[in-house]
Amino acid sequence: MIGERIKRREDPRLLTGKGQYMADLVIHGMLHAALLRSPHAHARIKRIDPSGALKVPGAVAVFTGADLKQHLEPLASWYNFAGKQAPTQPHDYPLAVSKVRYMGEPVAVVVASDRYVAEDAMEQIEVEYEPLPVVVDAEEAMKENAPLLFEEAGSNIYWQGSFQYGAVEQAFAEADLVVKDKLYFHRFSSTPMEGYAILANYQSVDHSITIWGNFQSPAIFRLRIAHSLGIPMNRVRLITPPDIGGGFGLKMPLHPWAILVAFVSMKVMRPVKWVEDRLEHQAASHHGSEQTSYVEFAAKKDGTILGLRAKIIHNAGAYVHMPEPLGMVEWSHIPQGCYRFRNVAMECYSVLTNKCPVAPNRGYGRMQHQFLIERMMDRVAQELKMDPVDLRLKNFIRPEEFPYESTNGALYDSGQYAACVHKAQETLDWERWKKEQAKAREQGRYIGLGLVSIMDPGVTNMAMVGLFDKSLKMSTTGEAASLTIDPSGTITVLTGSWGQGHETTCAQVVAYEFGIPFEDVYVVPGIDTATHPVAGSSGTYASRFAAMASGALQGAAAELKEKMIRIAAHLWRTDAEKLEFSEGKVREKGGAGKFMPLAQLAALATYSPAKLPPGVKPGMESTFIYNYPKANEMDDSGRANFAATYANVVHAVALEVNPHTGQYEILKYVVVHDAGTLINPLIADGQVHGAVAHSLGAAMLEEFIYNDEGQLLNGSWVDYLCPKATDIPDIEVEHIVTPSPFTAYGVKGMGEGSGPVPALLAQALEDALSPLKQFRITWSRHTPEKVLSMLREARAG
Amino acid sequence: MTRHIITVTVNGTLYTREMDARKLLSDFIREDLGLTGTHLGCEHGQCGTCTILFNGVSMKSCLLLATQADGAKIMTVEGLAKDGVLHPLQESFWEHHGLQCGFCTPGMLMNALYFLTVNPRPTDLEIRRGIAGNLCRCTGYVNIVKAIKAAAEKMAQNKGA
Numbered sequence: 003m004i005g006e007r008i009k010r011r012e013d014p015r016l017l018t019g020k021g022q023y024m025a026d027l028v029i030h031g032m033l034h035a036a037l038l039r040s041p042h043a044h045a046r047i048k049r050i051d052p053s054g055a056l057k058v059p060g061a062v063a064v065f066t067g068a069d070l071k072q073h074l075e076p077l078a079s080w081y082n083f084a085g086k087q088a089p090t091q092p093h094d095y096p097l098a099v100s101k102v103r104y105m106g107e108p109v110a111v112v113v114a115s116d117r118y119v120a121e122d123a124m125e126q127i128e129v130e131y132e133p134l135p136v137v138v139d140a141e142e143a144m145k146e147n148a149p150l151l152f153e154e155a156g157s158n159i160y161w162q163g164s165f166q167y168g169a170v171e172q173a174f175a176e177a178d179l180v181v182k183d184k185l186y187f188h189r190f191s192s193t194p195m196e197g198y199a200i201l202a203n204y205q206s207v208d209h210s211i212t213i214w215g216n217f218q219s220p221a222i223f224r225l226r227i228a229h230s231l232g233i234p235m236n237r238v239r240l241i242t243p244p245d246i247g248g249g250f251g252l253k254m255p256l257h258p259w260a261i262l263v264a265f266v267s268m269k270v271m272r273p274v275k276w277v278e279d280r281l282e283h284q285a286a287s288h289h290g291s292e293q294t295s296y297v298e299f300a301a302k303k304d305g306t307i308l309g310l311r312a313k314i315i316h317n318a319g320a321y322v323h324m325p326e327p328l329g330m331v332e333w334s335h336i337p338q339g340c341y342r343f344r345n346v347a348m349e350c351y352s353v354l355t356n357k358c359p360v361a362p363n364r365g366y367g368r369m370q371h372q373f374l375i376e377r378m379m380d381r382v383a384q385e386l387k388m389d390p391v392d393l394r395l396k397n398f399i400r401p402e403e404f405p406y407e408s409t410n411g412a413l414y415d416s417g418q419y420a421a422c423v424h425k426a427q428e429t430l431d432w433e434r435w436k437k438e439q440a441k442a443r444e445q446g447r448y449i450g451l452g453l454v455s456i457m458d459p460g461v462t463n464m465a466m467v468g469l470f471d472k473s474l475k476m477s478t479t480g481e482a483a484s485l486t487i488d489p490s491g492t493i494t495v496l497t498g499s500w501g502q503g504h505e506t507t508c509a510q511v512v513a514y515e516f517g518i519p520f521e522d523v524y525v526v527p528g529i530d531t532a533t534h535p536v537a538g539s540s541g542t543y544a545s546r547f548a549a550m551a552s553g554a555l556q557g558a559a560a561e562l563k564e565k566m567i568r569i570a571a572h573l574w575r576t577d578a579e580k581l582e583f584s585e586g587k588v589r590e591k592g593g594a595g596k597f598m599p600l601a602q603l604a605a606l607a608t609y610s611p612a613k614l615p616p617g618v619k620p621g622m623e624s625t626f627i628y629n630y631p632k633a634n635e636m637d638d639s640g641r642a643n644f645a646a647t648y649a650n651v652v653h654a655v656a657l658e659v660n661p662h663t664g665q666y667e668i669l670k671y672v673v674v675h676d677a678g679t680l681i682n683p684l685i686a687d688g689q690v691h692g693a694v695a696h697s698l699g700a701a702m703l704e705e706f707i708y709n710d711e712g713q714l715l716n717g718s719w720v721d722y723l724c725p726k727a728t729d730i731p732d733i734e735v736e737h738i739v740t741p742s743p744f745t746a747y748g749v750k751g752m753g754e755g756s757g758p759v760p761a762l763l764a765q766a767l768e769d770a771l772s773p774l775k776q777f778r779i780t781w782s783r784h785t786p787e788k789v790l791s792m793l794r795e796a797r798a799g
Numbered sequence: 800m801t802r803h804i805i806t807v808t809v810n811g812t813l814y815t816r817e818m819d820a821r822k823l824l825s826d827f828i829r830e831d832l833g834l835t836g837t838h839l840g841c842e843h844g845q846c847g848t849c850t851i852l853f854n855g856v857s858m859k860s861c862l863l864l865a866t867q868a869d870g871a872k873i874m875t876v877e878g879l880a881k882d883g884v885l886h887p888l889q890e891s892f893w894e895h896h897g898l899q900c901g902f903c904t905p906g907m908l909m910n911a912l913y914f915l916t917v918n919p920r921p922t923d924l925e926i927r928r929g930i931a932g933n934l935c936r937c938t939g940y941v942n943i944v945k946a947i948k949a950a951a952e953k954m955a956q957n958k959g960a
């Protein structure tokens with residue numbers, strides 16, 4: 003059951019149009035909200051006159067930032083957990099108060115009988131702005147005389163911190179070679195097909211509120227939503243619908259708009275719904291993080307890498323919404339990548355600018371670090387005239403070194419990095435492409451090969467928040483599950499996270515544990531905080547589901563099996579040690595003698611508690627909160643096991659550049675992946691395909707482009723280019739299975755191993771053009787225009 | 800706002816409804832007829848999640864007004880399975896894991912259905928071109944292409960039989 007390519011049970015409803023997404027939810031009497039947004043990137047709001055909105059027939063109410071400020075607590079930040087205030091937080095409400103700080107920031111909300119009317123009404127709101135100087139570049143924003151987003155903070159630097167692991171000075175002193183570069187990782191996002199959406203229904207009779215939303219982590223932010231609304235947490239109920247139209251991390255943050263819609267429902271005493279449209283999503287939902295890095299790598303002549311020193315500057319946009327600024331320290335999962343060098347110094351700046359706020363986006367914060375490491379590996383290889391693959395092989399952590407404690411305490415669980423490289427080369431047919439390349443060069447054609455190797459860590463240990471404030475002591479990684487065996491012998495499963503394929507994979511795990519048919523396990527779709535168990539870090543993010551939910555399911559199943567064995571032992575007046583649970587029943591070990599099926603045991607525990615042994619509680623239900631056993635707190639030197647699992651991935655590519663247009667065609671694309679035991683390889687392959695497509699899209703096409711006035715220039719899907727079927731090649735996926743020694747079944751989190759594609763294409767493009775010139779690509783988005791300008795540069799000599 | 804009355808056949812059922820002139824066909828299908836399988840990913844003609852068959856031709860319903868559908872025959876994803884039996888395309892998407900979040904799926908299926916009427920035995924590249932108007936953010940298209948290819952073979956066989 004575990005490891006089988008089982009077709010997903012979610013699919014029939016999705017294939018027949020019966021999926022239920024946020025936009026499909028309707029409750030009686032509900033109103034619709036529309037948000038008026040700022041056309042300016044930075045401006046003082048001199049005057050708002052919303053009165054015109056209410057003259058539109060069907061409009062019910064209108065609110066501005068001033069109303070929110072009067073009634074709500076500002077948005078929470080991580081600092082609240084330590085009883086502190088974040089540098090800019092007192093001013094952050096879901097609607098702008100007195101000032102707007104990015105184009106698209108909401109300034110007013112209207113509710114009306116339907117969305118058409120709400121938008122009509124929205125257009126009648128008058129706002130007078132006084133434009134202010136704009137800063138969109140993070141390094142500019144750090145300068146003394148830069149325009150300030152929050153004047154009272156005195157600086158645009160939201161947070162800064164420096165971390166040193168190992169003997170960095172010494173490493174650089176001993177190096178034969180130090181390579182330096184300034185790298186830029188651009189701003190894009192995986193733009194899920196479905197935007198955010200919220201439906202809130204306040205009940206004044208008991209001062210409670212139910213909020214439906216496509217939240218990726220309702221458990222984490224329930225406390226913070228309650229805090230802003232001023233409603234006790236136990237009266238705030240968050241529910242997700244059964245289906246979500248893609249999240250990719252972007253639906254993980256604290257939703258300012260959940261709080262906004264909830265507030266409106268409280269005021270108008272009616273259910274209120276808001277569905278973010280595409281233009282709103284592109285301009286003002288959240289973007290992935292943009293990073294400038296000044297990097298130095300120290301190496302020996304023989305190619306041994308000694309250390310890395312980096313100053314990284316993270317363009318956070320205008321506001322810092324939880325879980326930000328975590329993206330700034332996500333490198334802590336993979337400080338040294340797949341390599342053995344242990345001297346790492348990181349100097350980090352999270353800087354506010356007049357752009358859209360950032361949020362987790364598939365490969366959160368790690369993509370930037372992977373890009374940095376893989377690019378610098380190539381740089382060292384170039385300088386030493388070594389083959390970039392050989393350089394990687396030389397520096398890999400060896401299989402026998404696992405579990406391997408990296409320099410900052412990240413405990414890499416297992417892996418066979420070199421084996422993955424060999425398999426990737428074999429699958430790509432590396433040697434053949436080398437020959438093709440040589441042949442092509444003779445004909446004046448440019449084929450390039452690339453291969454990069456990265457970690458795909460899963461499950462954030464919340465200890466990581468200690469990196470930006472030592473007084474934040476956390477260690478949660480866990481997930482919760484509850485199992486109920488009913489008297490008919492079927493099992494109901496609830497978990498604290500939801501998302502793609504979970505109904506299938508959870509059912510596989512539970513069916514496996516009890517040895518019962520897959521069909522006998524029902525996994526309740528979606529999450530409801532009133533009914534579903536949660537752990538401190540529950541949610542669908544950081545590739546945590548497979549590793550953490552399986553631990554929770556295994557734990558709950560073990561409790562129930564033990565309970566059933568105790569009951570049977572009592573009834574049969576025998577020793578529990580003589581019994582076992584297998585194939586849906588308790589039986590005598592060896593299998594020859596008596597047995598009792600789980601339906602009978604559950605019925606007994608439910609209807610005849612008098613028959614139970616002393617100390618055994620009635621019912622057949624277990625809730626298990628699993629925390630990863632190696633999840634520790636951060637120590638004073640900034641060390642902890644910052645993730646839980648450490649899958650790894652090798653990507654290899656052959657591409658050909660068209661020297662006339664700068665376009666390039668991917669001739670073959672291979673991924674070799676090691677995520678330990680796979681619960682369902684069909685689903686795992688799909689995750690890899692999706693991750694590659696996101697990253698290929700980013701590396702070839704996608705970027706949010708702002709001008710100096712902070713205007714987003716490509717805010718629609720006409721000009722923000724998502725990859726189409728004609729842009730993505732066939733992707734061949736191979737697996738190597740090195741189980742984690744620490745998790746249930748040896749599974750590792752997976753699905754975000756897409757980070758290296760910008761570095762991969764850079765390497766392959768440099769290789770392709772090397773007969774013309776040895777380029778140093780320091781950027782992450784490789785458009786045909788860019789390649790064409792390289793070709794021109796090469797021809798100009 | 801002027802009101803209009805239209806009569807339209809959707810998945811074989813005849814509907815007569817009155818609406819504002821400005822109502823989009825996509826909103827009409829979702830809100831007035833309650834057929835929420837037709838999704839809205841962009842509302843500006845780029846993503847294809849709202850694709851339907853309009854008099855047998857694949858169209859993006861967010862780019863049409865409901866009033867333009869007066870007298871038309873429309874098929875949405877809800878009309879694809881017959882008597883609880885999945886269409887070969889649906890079967891094939893299921894079999895080949897051609898969907899993840901499922902948000903693009905209804906539009907993808909409707910466009911694929913039309914595409915296969917025009918090109919019943921397509922190559923991989925033709926399939927990729929045929930669905931280039933439908934975005935999918937989850938699958939990287941790999942399994943969608945496989946699913947459509949396999950369905951085409953199945954449908955051709957069924958026809959032959």
Ligand code: FES
Pocket residue numbers: 838839840841842843844845846847848849850859860861862
């Ligand atoms: S919703 Fe119609 S094409 Fe995107």
Ligand code: FES
Pocket residue numbers: 195247248897898899900901902903904934935936937938
């Ligand atoms: S399956 Fe999610 S967009 Fe296609």
